[in-house]
Amino acid sequence: MDEFSFIRSIAPSAYQQSSIIKGIGDDAAVFRPSGQDVVTAVDTMVDGVHFSLETMKPYHIGYRALAANISDLAAMGSVPAFYLVSVVVPPEWNSTGLEELYRGMKDLAAQYRMDVIGGDTVSGSELSVSITVIGYVDKDKGRYRSDARAGDVVFVTGTLGDSRAGLECLLKGSTVNDEEKTFLIHRHQMPEPRASFAQALAGVERLALNDISDGMANEANEIAEASEVDIHLEKEQIPFTPTVKEFFSDYYDEWMLAGGEDFELMGTVSAEEWPEVIKAADRVGLKVSKVGIVKEKQKDNPMVYLHEQGTKRVVTKTGYTHLTKKGE
Numbered sequence: 194m195d196e197f198s199f200i201r202s203i204a205p206s207a208y209q210q211s212s213i214i215k216g217i218g219d220d221a222a223v224f225r226p227s228g229q230d231v232v233t234a235v236d237t238m239v240d241g242v243h244f245s246l247e248t249m250k251p252y253h254i255g256y257r258a259l260a261a262n263i264s265d266l267a268a269m270g271s272v273p274a275f276y277l278v279s280v281v282v283p284p285e286w287n288s289t290g291l292e293e294l295y296r297g298m299k300d301l302a303a304q305y306r307m308d309v310i311g312g313d314t315v316s317g318s319e320l321s322v323s324i325t326v327i328g329y330v331d332k333d334k335g336r337y338r339s340d341a342r343a344g345d346v347v348f349v350t351g352t353l354g355d356s357r358a359g360l361e362c363l364l365k366g367s368t369v370n371d372e373e374k375t376f377l378i379h380r381h382q383m384p385e386p387r388a389s390f391a392q393a394l395a396g397v398e399r400l401a402l403n404d405i406s407d408g409m410a411n412e413a414n415e416i417a418e419a420s421e422v423d424i425h426l427e428k429e430q431i432p433f434t435p436t437v438k439e440f441f442s443d444y445y446d447e448w449m450l451a452g453g454e455d456f457e458l459m460g461t462v463s464a465e466e467w468p469e470v471i472k473a474a475d476r477v478g479l480k481v482s483k484v485g486i487v488k489e490k491q492k493d494n495p496m497v498y499l500h501e502q503g504t505k506r507v508v509t510k511t512g513y514t515h516l517t518k519k520g521e
């Protein structure tokens with residue numbers, strides 16, 4: 194299949210979003226938002242960095258690349274609407290692989306009534322998938338990292354460290370029993386972005402939100418920096434999956450804080466509105482845990498601390514940092 198027949202094969206025959214005016218097939222797509230704010234983000238997945246042949250099938254690569262992007266839309270409080278896909282395809286990839294990759298995206302997109310409205314197909318040496326997403330949020334209702342205030346409750350959804358444990362099972366194998374292993378691998382390959390929870394929070398007046406792509410240590414620091422506050426986390430309150438602690442006892446606390454790729458949401462909200470967050474989580478059947486509090490900044494720089502049985506340590510940005518070279 195050549196480039197043009199491939200594009201024809203993925204172009205939707207009908208679009209879900211009523212704001213679409215021109216989809217795939219012209220120089221660019223056109224849509225007309227109706228008075229809401231438009232939210233957009235792009236994230237890229239590259240062979241050897243975000244996945245390898247041992248960790249992902251083509252279906253998962255597509256699914257996960259879109260999930261990571263929807264997660265960013267959720268972290269802004271927005272409703273997903275469109276996506277555009279740019280793929281670099283190595284010569285050894287056959288059309289079945291590419292079809293599978295698109296099927297992964299399509300299955301997830303269908304859950305959110307998202308339309309693919311454009312992209313680019315290029316041959317190159319390494320598989321790379323870059324997805325741009327577009328969503329809508331009510332005017333001035335975007336959820337920013339800069340909206341944390343002293344006195345806020347810090348919360349996270351779901352459990353942390355599962356994706357990293359799933360990656361470990363895929364790369365090194367483990368003695369985890371089959372059922373639990375399948376769960377952890379699923380969490381790595383097909384994460385569920387928390388978009389419906391983010392939407393269920395629409396009634397909350399003020400909320401800082403960030404999604405956990407690089408690990409809570411990193412995301413907490415991003416909120417602290419953007420809001421110029423200190424964040425105090427309680428180690429005992431951070432939610433994890435018991436199997437991860439049981440089978441990876443030497444690593445589970447590091448993975449909880451810095452494993453990344455769980456695509457859960459982390460946020461802060463006033464103590465008064467915290468019950469609203471619990472109710473929203475209940476409505477969508479998601480677990481939400483209070484993991485700490487926000488305080489006034491005590492030093493020149495905003496800080497994140499982890500408290501554990503009376504001890505307190507500084508939590509630095511430990512996420513996955515690109516562009517660093519050996520020795521830096």
Ligand SMILES: Nc1ncnc2c1ncn2[C@@H]1O[C@H](COP(=O)(O)OP(=O)(O)O)[C@@H](O)[C@H]1O
Pocket residue numbers: 235236265406407
């Ligand atoms: N190469 C780039 N050019 C322009 N903006 C970028 C680039 N890389 C990252 N950004 C911007 O920097 C901010 C942080 O990006 P990133 O750390 O990737 O966020 P996230 O972890 O939520 O995906 C975002 O506003 C993103 O759009």
Ligand SMILES: Cc1ncc(C[n+]2csc(CCOP(=O)(O)OP(=O)(O)O)c2C)c(N)n1
Pocket residue numbers: 236237241242243244245248261360406407452453454513
């Ligand atoms: C084969 C393989 N090795 C390592 C990882 C771990 N990993 C790769 S990128 C990343 C962090 C998130 O990626 P990034 O590109 O920083 O996403 P963003 O913060 O832009 O959302 C992690 C934990 C992986 N998923 N697969």
Ligand SMILES: [Mg+2]
Pocket residue numbers: 235236
């Ligand atoms: Mg990014």
Ligand SMILES: [Mg+2]
Pocket residue numbers: 264265268403404405406
């Ligand atoms: Mg993000």
Ligand SMILES: [Mg+2]
Pocket residue numbers: 406407513
């Ligand atoms: Mg990152």
